[in-house]
Amino acid sequence: MSSSSETLTYLEFYSGVGGWRYALHAAIERLTRENNEAGDDTPESRLKLKCLGAFDHSDLCNKVYYHNFPPQGNDAEISMYKTKKRKKSSSTKSVSIESLTKKNLEESGAFMWMMSPPCQPHTRQHNNQKEDMIDPRSKSFIHLCEMITSMQQETLPRIIVLENVIGFEESSSCRMFRKALKARRYNFAHFHLNPTQCNIPNDRPRHYTVAVMYESSSHFQIDISQLKNIVHNKMSAWFESVKEPIQYNIDDKTPINTCIDPLQVQDPTSESGVLPLSEFLDAGTDRESLLVLDKILSSNSSWCFDFVTPSDKRSSCVTSSYGRFVRGTGSVIYDRDTKQGSNEMIASILEKIKLVKPEERQFDETWNGMDLKGDLRYFSGMELAKLFGFPTSKGQAGEAQQTFSFPSDCTLKQQWKLLGNSINVIVASKICEVALTLYAEKIGDDGCIRK
Incomplete structure (x- = not known):
């Protein structure tokens, strides 16, 4: 002042x-x-x-x-x-x-x-x-x-x-x-x-x-x-x-x-009052660029994923290593409708790894990866910005505040890293x-x- x-x-x-x-x-x-x-x-x-x-x-x-x-x-x-x-x-x-x-x-x-x-x-x-x-x-x-x-x-x-x-x-x-x-x-x-x-x-x-x-x-x-x-x-x-x-x-x-x-x-x-993740997801997100690679899904390391769905009211802490490492770097989201004939498989995966902190899991020797090709993706940079409370629209920003966005040449990995280090x-x-x-x-x- x-x-x-x-x-x-x-x-x-x-x-x-x-x-x-x-x-x-x-x-x-x-x-x-x-x-x-x-x-x-x-x-x-x-x-x-x-x-x-x-x-x-x-x-x-x-x-x-x-x-x-x-x-x-x-x-x-x-x-x-x-x-x-x-x-x-x-x-x-x-x-x-x-x-x-x-x-x-x-x-x-x-x-x-x-x-x-x-x-x-x-x-x-x-x-x-x-x-x-x-x-x-x-x-x-x-x-x-x-x-x-x-x-x-x-x-x-x-x-x-x-x-x-x-x-x-x-x-x-x-x-x-x-x-x-x-x-x-x-x-x-x-x-x-x-x-x-x-x-x-x-x-x-x-x-x-x-x-x-x-x-x-x-x-x-x-x-x-x-x-x-x-x-x-x-x-x-x-x-x-x-x-x-x-x-x-x-x-x-x-x-x-x-x-x-x-x-x-x-x-x-x-x-009480915690919002579902669906409130922070963008309908127009380019899912293809956010999909978890097949080679990661089929590896033993996929056991460490924190698995969430749009209806969940939780997600794990995002770090600057999000998208680079699997364990303890942030949640990935299953945002596709359950495919016919896969209900049992999805339920089995959710029961094993959903809501369990990665550091608290005990590895299952029978684990052979996840058959979720095209179904499991990372959050986009702007979706994470919403989760971090940044005003991404004028309605959120209010009369006196600037909205938040990334420069057009800021890559997805850079966006993840920046927000992983943010408040x-x-x-x-x-x-x-x-x-x-x-x-x-x-x-x-x-x-x-x-x-």
């Missing part, structure tokens, strides 16, 4: 294909719509958002990001952090997060930071999970923690939101992050949330951290009455009633919150809403902290 307007400014680190940006826009759109139920839904009543910079090491990610959010004129995405040797024409090339200086970040004056640091150092499959601090992929996140520690207090962002894999909260990197937040007087909370809790039929549990600073600062003496009106104190009762209340400035034993009732993020054990936009938007609510309910219209 700038000092002279009602514009919420932000920086997006590890921006990928823009998941956090879509999430923040979705949160503001939803809050605005709820606030304007009486009919005062005008452009003037909307809180403006401005991205001051989006940073990712991947040129492919940046290509897709700027396909959906073309850099404008003097935006920071073109000029703020480019090196002396970098020309404007290369604005969509990667910019190293480690190259951002304290001066860069202080001068940006961003109200909010959003980030999804590399998850590989913290995954359960990583052999050296306890050595995440020496993993080269952690270097940029360590740099951001150091920037939080060294920046002038009045220039620090008022809100920081972070996403990573479950297990990140136990890492040395997270301890460093908490230490930096505590040193700069941030209040923070941890969440473990899954898209299924938002009625999305995809299993992708993730860790989230929300950090909010209430420190008075002339740098952020702003009029937030509009934000306060949008928030409308909707979360106060929940904060007082949760079994493990939000706690701040505490040690490594920070409790993990697993639901957000006022935002319809239901208890993780509940499956779920719907869940992340709930986290943004929590952060905005926490800030707005504590700060008065005059910019002062409420006791």
Whole structure:
């Protein structure tokens, strides 16, 4: 937020294909719509958002990001952090997060930071999970923690939101992050949330951290009455009633919150309201390009497929290796009508491998592959984008949000890889809403902290 307007400014680190940006826009759109139920839904009543910079090491990610959010004129995405040797024409090339200086970040004056640091150092499959601090992929996140520690207090962002894999909260990197937040007087909370809790039929549990600073600062003496009106104190009762209340400035034993009732993020054990996969499938999809190869179907490795149908209300977590490996990379879908004479065979396969996690299966020595030629396919890139909560149509995007698409030359394998590394936009938007609510309910219209 700038000092002279009602514009919420932000920086997006590890921006990928823009998941956090879509999430923040979705949160503001939803809050605005709820606030304007009486009919005062005008452009003037909307809180403006401005991205001051989006940073990712991947040129492919940046290509897709700027396909959906073309850099404008003097935006920071073109000029703020480019090196002396970098020309404007290369604005969509990667910019190293480690190259951002304290001066860069202080001068940006961003109200909010959003980030999804590399998850590989913290995954359960990583052999050296306890050595995440020496993993080269952690270097940029360590740099951001150091920037939080060294920046002038009045220039620090008022809100920081972070996403990573479950297990990140136990890492040395997270301890460093908490230490930096505590040193700069941030209040923070941890969440473990899954898209299924938002009625999305995809299993992708993730860790989230929300950090909010209430420190008075002339740098952020702003009029937030509009934000306060949008928030409308909707979360106060929940904060007082949760079994493990939000706690701040505490040690490594920070409790993990697993639901957000006022935002319809239901208890993780509940499956009510989850939509069937058919709601996320495209009728016009080119099935031939998505079919699982016969040589894979006939191999022993097909035993590891996670098998779903359009009527199912679940699908397994999609990784960046989707389409390249079989085991634990995401579900494949049987979307053909059962063929006459094959009912028994289909039922047998479903009984053996459906709803059973690949890592929990015991291989059947009598298994000789699957006779499902032409019946089993992968999800398309845009179908996965829907499962990940990206707005793929204007109706989903709302009045103030950009729809999501891939550039025409982005291959299917590239689409799978990009989304396998992305965040779920719907869940992340709930986290943004929590952060905005926490800030707005504590700060008065005059910019002062409420006791």
